[in-house]
Each structure stands twice: as C-alpha cells, then as structure tokens.
Amino acid sequence: MNAEPYADVASHLRDELRRAWLRVEYQVRLAWSKSRVTVTDDVVGPTEIGRLFAAARGDSSATGADDAGAQTLLEQWLVAHRQVEARIKATVDANIRSPLVDLIRAFGLSPRQWSTLMFALLPESDPNLVLAYRYLARDESLRGVDGRLLAQLVYDTPTTRSLMARDLSASSPLLRYRLVDIVAGTAPGDSTMFRRIRVATRLVFLLDGTGVDLDPELSDICELRGGTPKGAFPTLTLEHAIAALHSNEVVLAVQGQRGLGKKLLLQVAAAHWGHRVLLIDGKRLAQVPLVNQPTMLRSIIRELMLLSAIPVLADIDDVVVHDGDRDELPGFFGTLLAEWTGPVAITINRERMPRIHHRPIVHLTLEVPSLTVRTQMWRAIVPSLSEPGADSLSGRFAIPGGIIVAAAQAANAGQMPDAGPPDSEELAKAVAAQLHQRISKLGKKLPTPFDLDDLIVDDDTRGALLEITAAARERRKIRESFKLRGAHGISVLFSGHPGVGKTMSGTVLARRLGLDIYEVDLSQVVSKWLGETEKNLSDVFDAAEPGHVVLLFNEADSLFGKRTSDVKSSNDRYANLETNYLLARLERFGGLAILTTNLTSAIDTAFKRRFTYDVFFSFPSPDMRAELWRRTLPERARSAKIDFEALADKYELSGGFIKVACERAAYVAGASDSEIDEETLSATIERMYRERGKVSATGRLD
Numbered sequence: 001m002n003a004e005p006y007a008d009v010a011s012h013l014r015d016e017l018r019r020a021w022l023r024v025e026y027q028v029r030l031a032w033s034k035s036r037v038t039v040t041d042d043v044v045g046p047t048e049i050g051r052l053f054a055a056a057r058g059d060s061s062a063t064g065a066d067d068a069g070a071q072t073l074l075e076q077w078l079v080a081h082r083q084v085e086a087r088i089k090a091t092v093d094a095n096i097r098s099p100l101v102d103l104i105r106a107f108g109l110s111p112r113q114w115s116t117l118m119f120a121l122l123p124e125s126d127p128n129l130v131l132a133y134r135y136l137a138r139d140e141s142l143r144g145v146d147g148r149l150l151a152q153l154v155y156d157t158p159t160t161r162s163l164m165a166r167d168l169s170a171s172s173p174l175l176r177y178r179l180v181d182i183v184a185g186t187a188p189g190d191s192t193m194f195r196r197i198r199v200a201t202r203l204v205f206l207l208d209g210t211g212v213d214l215d216p217e218l219s220d221i222c223e224l225r226g227g228t229p230k231g232a233f234p235t236l237t238l239e240h241a242i243a244a245l246h247s248n249e250v251v252l253a254v255q256g257q258r259g260l261g262k263k264l265l266l267q268v269a270a271a272h273w274g275h276r277v278l279l280i281d282g283k284r285l286a287q288v289p290l291v292n293q294p295t296m297l298r299s300i301i302r303e304l305m306l307l308s309a310i311p312v313l314a315d316i317d318d319v320v321v322h323d324g325d326r327d328e329l330p331g332f333f334g335t336l337l338a339e340w341t342g343p344v345a346i347t348i349n350r351e352r353m354p355r356i357h358h359r360p361i362v363h364l365t366l367e368v369p370s371l372t373v374r375t376q377m378w379r380a381i382v383p384s385l386s387e388p389g390a391d392s393l394s395g396r397f398a399i400p401g402g403i404i405v406a407a408a409q410a411a412n413a414g415q416m417p418d419a420g421p422p423d424s425e426e427l428a429k430a431v432a433a434q435l436h437q438r439i440s441k442l443g444k445k446l447p448t449p450f451d452l453d454d455l456i457v458d459d460d461t462r463g464a465l466l467e468i469t470a471a472a473r474e475r476r477k478i479r480e481s482f483k484l485r486g487a488h489g490i491s492v493l494f495s496g497h498p499g500v501g502k503t504m505s506g507t508v509l510a511r512r513l514g515l516d517i518y519e520v521d522l523s524q525v526v527s528k529w530l531g532e533t534e535k536n537l538s539d540v541f542d543a544a545e546p547g548h549v550v551l552l553f554n555e556a557d558s559l560f561g562k563r564t565s566d567v568k569s570s571n572d573r574y575a576n577l578e579t580n581y582l583l584a585r586l587e588r589f590g591g592l593a594i595l596t597t598n599l600t601s602a603i604d605t606a607f608k609r610r611f612t613y614d615v616f617f618s619f620p621s622p623d624m625r626a627e628l629w630r631r632t633l634p635e636r637a638r639s640a641k642i643d644f645e646a647l648a649d650k651y652e653l654s655g656g657f658i659k660v661a662c663e664r665a666a667y668v669a670g671a672s673d674s675e676i677d678e679e680t681l682s683a684t685i686e687r688m689y690r691e692r693g694k695v696s697a698t699g700r701l702d
Contacts, residue, residue, distance in 0.1 A: 003086035005094045009209035012091075012100050013125060015084045020122050021056035022077040024132045027152050028053075029070035031136070049135045052128055085111065099206040106305045107173040115154045116167060119145045120180055120199040125207050147193035168192055176339075177302040178295070179203065200302070214278075215303055221284045222300060224307060226276030229267045237364055241269035244362040245310055245343045251359045252345040256366035257542050260400045262347040263314060265366065270310045277345075278309040282319040286330055293332050301340050311336065316346040320354045327354040334358055350538045351585070368398045368590075371480045377401050381408050382427065389424035395477045396514070397431050397548065398590060407431040425514070432516055432548055443521040446503075446552070448511035455501055455508060456624050456631070456655060457617065464615045465505060468492060469512045471612070472592050489545075489590040491610060495600035496617030498702065499656020502596040503554060505617070509594070510550045517550040534581050544591045556595035557602035586610055619700065620655060622648040628655050632662045637669065639677035647678070651685050652700040661685050 006012040028049065057076075091101045104114055123129045123144060134142045137149055145153075147164070155164040167174060174180050183196040202215035214224040233241075244252035245266070254262040263279060270277045280300065288296050304311055313333065320327040337344065337358045348354070353363070369377065374394035378385055381404055385393075397403075411422035411430040422430070452465060472490050494502040503519075510517035525536045544551045586593065587610050597603055600616070608614060620628060625648035632655075633642070653661065662676075665684045669676045689697040 003083070003090040005091040005096050006087055006098050006101060007096075009099055009207065012087075012098060013207060015080070015087070016100075016118050017122055017126055017129075018056070019077065019080045019084050020119060020129065021053065021132070022073060022080055023153055024129070024136055025053040025056070026070060026073040026077050028132070028136055029073055033070045049132065052132060056128075099209070099212050102212070102306065103179070103203070103206070106308075107177055107179065109173060110167075112154050112160065112163060113167050113172065113174055116145075116150055116197065117174060117179055117199065117203075119150065119153055120197045121203055121207075124199070124204045144196050144198060146196045150197065151193065165192065168197070176298065177305065178298045179302065200299075202303075212307060214307065215299065218296075218299060218303060221281050221288075221296070222303065223279040223281075224276055224303075224309065225263070225267050225279060226271070226309075228271060229264055233261070233265050233268070233366075237366070238265065238269065240362060240364055241265055242272045244364075245269045245275070245345065246273055248342055249359060250343075250362050251337075251356055252343070252362045252364070253348060253353070253356065254345065254364045254366060255348040255351075255353065257368070257545050258349050259403050260366040260368065261402055262366055263312065264402070265364075266310075266312050266345050266347070274308070276307060276309040277312045278304055278307065279312050279314045282313050282316050282330065282332075285332055286319045290331075294335060297332060297336055297339060300336070304340065304342070310343050310345065311340060313344075313346045315349055317348045317350045317352070317354060327352060329354050329356060349542060350535070351588075352534075352538070369400060371395065371476050374399070374404070377404050378427075381405055382421065384421035385424065385427070389427075391477070392424055393427060393431070395474060396428065398476060398545070399431065399548075403431065403434050406434050410434065428514055440518075443518045446507050446510075446517045446519055448507045448517060450504060450508050451511060452508055454631075455505060456620060456628050457501055457505070458621075458624070461505075461615060461617055464613060465509065468613055468615075469509060472509070472513055489588075490592050490612045491586055491589065492592070492594045492613045492615065493600075493603065493608065493611045494594060494596045494615050494617060495603075496598070497619050497654055497700070498598050499654030499659075500617040500619060501655055502617055503552065504655075505615075506550065506552045506594045506596070509592070513550070513592070515548070515550050515592075517552055518544075519552045519554055522553070522555075537582065537585065541585055541589050541591075541593075544593075545589065549591070551591065551593045553593070553595045555597065557597040557599050583607060583610065619652070624648075625651075625653065625658065628658045629662075632659050633676065634666075637666060637676050639675045642676075642678045642681070647681065647685075650682075651697060653685070654701075657688065657701050661688060664688075 088101055088104065091098055092105055103109065103117070109117065123133070130142070130144065133145060133149055134140055136152065137146070147168075150164055151161060155161050166172060168182060170176065175182065178200055180200060181198045182192070183198050200215075202217065205215075206212065214222060241252060241254070244250055252266070254265060256262055263277070267277050278300070285293070285296065300311070303309065313336075316329060316333070317327070319330050321330055344359075346356075368374075371394055374397075375387075375390045378390035378393050379387070381401075382390075399407075407427055407430040408422075410433060411427050414426070414430070415422055452462065455462070455465075457465075468490065475490060478484070494505060496502060507517055520540055525540065526533050540551065543549075586607070595603075595611075622645070626644040629642075629644040629647055661681060661684050665676045665680045668680055668684065674680075686697045689701060692701060694701070
C-alpha cells in the first residue's frame with residue numbers, strides 16, 4: 001500500500017512526536033530489562049515516567065511503570081518509524097512543499113541526521129520530552145538532547161557510533177548550515193558525548209505550519225523579497241539577468257544610479273525561475289566583528305537554501321576596500337562565495353566598478369528611462385495629469401518609474417478629500433520630497449527668497465542667468481529632439497570678487513527652476529583617507545543626478561584647483577587622481593552644478609573647458625552700488641538726508657560689504673535709539689577699512 005504524503009505540518013509533527021516517544025520509551029524499558037535499579041525520584045520517578053509514556057502512546061489505562069515490554073515497544077517503534085519514513089519519501093516524491101520535509105530536501109539530510117535534528121527540535125513542541133530525556137540519561141540537570149542520548153536513540157550500535165562524529169562535525173549539513181549548534185560541556189575539553197545539541201531557534205518557527213519566513217535574527221541584515229513583482233525593463237537587459245541568475249558560475253553585477261530599480265530587476269529575474277531574492281545589507285554585515293562573520297554567513301546560507309532564494313549584496317560599493325588604485329570587495333564576499341555555490345548578484349550605485357576575481361562577471365547597466373518613456377509613465381500613473389504637465393515633469397526630473405509612483409502616492413495622500421487630483425507643481429514638490437533624506441546629507445539647503453529682479457548685476461550677467469534658466473528647464477527635451485550627445489547636465493562657473501552676488505544668483509536660478517539648492521559642505525567631502533574624497537563626491541553627484549537639486553560648490557578653487565605636473569609625493573599623485581575624477585564626473589553629470597570662486601585663475605583650465613557657462617560677476621559700478629544701498633538699508637530706519645550716490649562714489653564696496661555695513665550701522669543707531677544717517681554709515685565703513693588693514697577708505701575693499 002502506498003504511503004500518503006503529508007498534507008500539513010501538524011500531522012507530520014504528530015507522527016514525529018509519536019516516533020520519538022516510542023524510541024525513548026523503548027530505550028528506558030530496555031534499561032529496565034537489564035537492571036532493576038532506577039534513577040532517584042528527584043529526577044523523575046518511574047511512576048511519573050510511566051504515565052508520560054502512556055500519555056504519549058494514547059494509552060489511558062496504564063497507571064504505573066513496568067520494567068517489561070521492551071520488545072513490544074521496539075516493534076511499535078519500527079512500525080511508526082517505517083510509516084514516517086515512507087510518508088516523508090512520498091511527500092518528497094510528490095514535490096509537495098512542507099516546512100519540515102523541506103529541511104530534508106534543501107539540506108540533503110540523511111535519516112540519522114534527520115533523527116538527530118528531530119530529537120533536538122521536538123522538546124520545543126512537547127516540553128515533557130525533556131523529562132523523558134532526563135530519566136533516560138539519569139541527569140536531572142539535562143535541558144535537551146546531548147551526545148549521550150544520541151548514542152542511545154540514534155547511533156546505538158558500534159557501527160553507527162562512528163557516524164555520530166561525522167554528523168556532528170563542522171562539515172556536516174547540521175552544523176555547516178547552523179541547523180544545530182553544539183554547546184560546550186561543563187568542563188573544558190568535554191567530548192561530544194557531554195555536549196548539548198541545541199537546535200537553531202529559527203527552526204522552531206516551522207512547527208506552527210505558517211509560511212516559511214526569514215529568520216528574525218537576520219532581519220537587521222537581510223530582507224526577503226518575493227512574489228510576482230512588476231517592472232518594465234529593456235527586453236535584452238531582462239533576458240541577460242534571467243540567464244545569469246540561472247548560472248552557478250558567474251556574478252551578476254547590476255550598475256546604475258540609486259532609484260533605477262536594480263533590485264527590482266533582480267527580483268523579476270529570480271521570479272522567472274521560481275526563486276525569491278535575499279537582499280543582504282553589506283554595511284551592516286561589515287559591522288559584525290570579523291570573528292562572528294563566518295557564523296553569520298552560515299546562517300545566511302541556511303536561509304538561502306531554506307527559502308529557495310538568491311543572494312543579492314545590495315549597494316556593495318558602499319563597503320568596498322580601497323587598495324591603491326583599485327576597489328576591492330570586502331572579505332565576507334569571498335567567504336560567501338566559498339560557501340555558496342548557487343547564483344549570486346550585486347548592485348552598484350557608483351560609476352567605479354570594484355574588482356571581482358571570484359567568478360566571471362555578467363555586467364548590466366540600468367539607465368534612466370528616456371524622456372518619452374517618462375512622459376508616458378507620468379500619464380499612466382497620474383491619468384488626470386495633462387500632456388503639457390507630464391512633459392514638464394519628465395523634462396525637469398530624470399527619474400525612474402519607482403520614484404514617479406512614490407511621488408504620485410505622496411501627492412495624493414497630501415490632498416484634501418475635496419481638493420481634486422494633484423497638479424504638476426504639487427507633483428514636482430512630491431518628487432523632491434522622495435529623496436530629501438538622502439540629499440540632505442550632501443550639505444546645507446539654502447533658502448531661495450530672491451528672484452531675478454532682486455539681483456543688482458550688469459546686463460551681460462543678467463542675460464547669462466536667463467539663458468541658464470531656459471537651458472536648465474528645457475535641456476533634456478531639446479537634447480533629445482536634436483539628438484545631441486553627452487550628458488544632459490549643465491555646469492556653471494561663477495567667478496568674481498567676494499560679495500558680488502554669486503551665491504545669491506545660484507539661489508535665484510534654483511527658485512526660477514522650482515528646485516532646491518544645496519551648498520555642498522566641502523569639509524564633509526574632502527577626506528585625508530585615500531579614495532574617500534572620490535567616494536564622497538560620487539555620492540554627491542549621484543544623489544543630484546536626476547535633477548532633483550542644484551549643487552552649489554562655494555569657493556570651489558580649494559577642491560577644483562589646478563593639477564600639479566611636478567609630482568613629488570604620493571599625496572600629489574592622489575590629488576591629481578581626484579582632480580581627474582572630478583573632471584570626468586563633472587562632464588558626465590546630468591544635473592545643474594554651480595561652482596563659485598573668488599580666484600578664477602586658480603581653476604584648472606581643463607575644468608574651465610568643461611563648463612557650459614562661465615559667468616564673470618563684475619564689480620558693481622557706482623550706479624549699481626547706489627541701488628544696492630537703497631535696497632539694503634531699511635527705509636524706516638534711515639535718515640532722509642542720506643546721499644546714496646555720494647556713498648557709492650566714495651566707497652568701492654561690493655554688495656556683500658554693503659550688507660555688512662548696513663547691519664553694523666543699524667546696531668550702532670539702535671543702541672543710541674536714533675536713525676541711521678550718513679555720518680553713522682561713513683564711520684562704520686571707514687572702521688571696516690581699518691579692520692582690513694587699509695590706511696584710508698579708498699579703493700576696493702576685499
């Protein structure tokens with residue numbers, strides 16, 4: 001008669017418990033038959049143990065212990081044993097998924113290895129089994145199965161006793177995949193016989209019959225993704241990813257800026273083969289002490305096998321190790337590949353590819369969807385959006401579908417119930433909000449209270465700012481229409497004396513484009529450690545790449561300075577390498593980057609050739625300075641007799657110094673409860689000249 005497969009965990013668990021109880025009772029009765037001496041009652045008395053055995057057999061008539069019947073119990077155990085093994089085999093042959101049977105299937109456990117695992121696991125379901133273990137071992141302190149018990153219950157002949165050492169060795173699947181751990185005995189150097197076999201906590205979660213989920217102990221490092229994900233990717237790219245995830249011989253590396261759907265691509269490709277993906281956080285894994293990393297990796301490999309998942313080391317370039325001119329993957333990557341023989345994938349956000357020598361590489365690159373595709377996405381995701389609105393959003397933001405979906409959801413959630421669907425401006429704000437947390441790490445967000453009419457600049461500068469605004473707003477659409485090659489970004493150099501309005505002009509551009517502007521904190525970017533400056537700058541450009549923000553590098557000559565041809569030390573060589581990287585990265589940048597400098601001659605000429613616009617802010621003329629005085633000095637706080645033209649002619653101050661002079665004069669006048677008059681202003685300005693080492697208040701104040 002053919003055995004019936006297990007349809008659920010409960011029936012399988014019930015049979016395993018019956019088999020275990022029969023085996024323990026047989027060993028106890030066998031001991032009784034050999035000797036009438038029993039253990040003392042302070043462990044558990046023979047009457048109590050007899051009742052436990054009877055309850056396990058379902059025999060309510062038994063009331064006491066009996067030293068006979070060992071042979072009968074052996075026959076009962078053999079019947080139960082054969083039935084369980086037959087049903088397990090039937091379940092495997094029928095390819096029926098069952099959490100317990102999957103352990104045998106996934107890890108290739110032999111019948112004795114499976115019995116060892118069951119004797120360690122079953123007390124978690126029936127704590128009374130521990131009492132039986134204590135009685136059999138004659139050890140009241142016993143808390144689970146140990147080597148002594150296994151020698152009686154599983155490895156009970158001299159021939160099989162040698163198998164116990166192998167099944168409990170580091171190479172056995174039981175320990176290799178951390179299904180069990182061996183706990184040291186009470187004395188140093190105790191043999192396996194006196195060591196407790198402790199089952200992995202995660203296996204306890206399999207006993208309730210619910211779906212197999214990720215081990216909670218790994219939830220801080222790993223994330224399991226499965227199901228039937230939806231994602232639109234180029235056909236050829238998806239085909240290559242599917243093929244690579246069916247091979248055990250390669251590493252699939254998917255590269256592209258953050259937010260393009262690299263992980264989603266891998267999830268779609270894995271689902272094609274019926275697998276899930278296990279995302280491994282390299283940063284958190286790298287923080288695990290080196291001595292504990294092999295144990296952690298074995299737990300991860302156990303989950304991969306148990307969950308039928310493919311490992312994906314996400315954002316692996318965040319933890320690369322800099323070795324001279326090369327980027328090496330961390331040591332745990334090689335350890336993982338040494339233990340894991342299945343498919344593996346990594347995702348890379350930056351442009352620089354780390355060196356991978358462990359397996360051949362299949363390298364795929366994801367690009368931002370084209371302008372036309374982005375417009376179609378906007379119309380499909382937000383049906384109420386007009387075609388001009390969709391065109392505007394796709395032109396302003398080079399973003400993937402995932403961010404479009406998130407922005408649409410956020411904009412809808414922020415609307416009042418009767419407000420109707422969000423418009424293009426509300427959607428634009430929602431786009432910027434999606435990456436605010438990441439972008440805010442780049443530097444300080446600057447306010448944008450001023451518009452072009454607030455700037456006091458000459459006509460050439462004003463015209464250049466208008467041209468930059470138009471170019472930045474329409475650049476993607478125009479470049480695609482005219483089939484222009486190269487990056488879609490715009491790089492701008494603002495040069496001129498301090499205080500002439502370079503930073504303010506940057507905020508004006510951002511305001512007119514409807515974008516946030518971030519002043520990059522160079523102290524956070526520049527690092528004394530080899531390769532860190534390049535890495536930090538890569539993060540800056542990658543975060544701003546889609547056009548979500550304007551990047552402002554103030555006093556950029558300290559970072560984008562001239563390269564040296566007289567290399568005298570390794571510092572000179574690596575400084576040149578960083579400058580070369582900046583040259584190349586700025587040229588490929590797809591957003592709007594503004595660099596300001598007070599010393600235009602300090603900027604490398606190779607940099608200057610790569611700027612789309614090179615705007616020089618001339619020192620303000622007397623007429624411009626007079627207008628600056630009028631706009632800066634509050635009308636209600638000043639004397640009516642101030643001659644702004646005379647101040648402008650007499651003192652050659654830039655807008656920045658005029659602002660400082662007005663503030664200082666206001667403090668003086670406020671302290672004496674008077675208005676700001678021309679005399680106060682003149683005294684303040686002359687003091688400023690003296691503070692900067694000027695003998696007289698003539699000439700430009702630098």
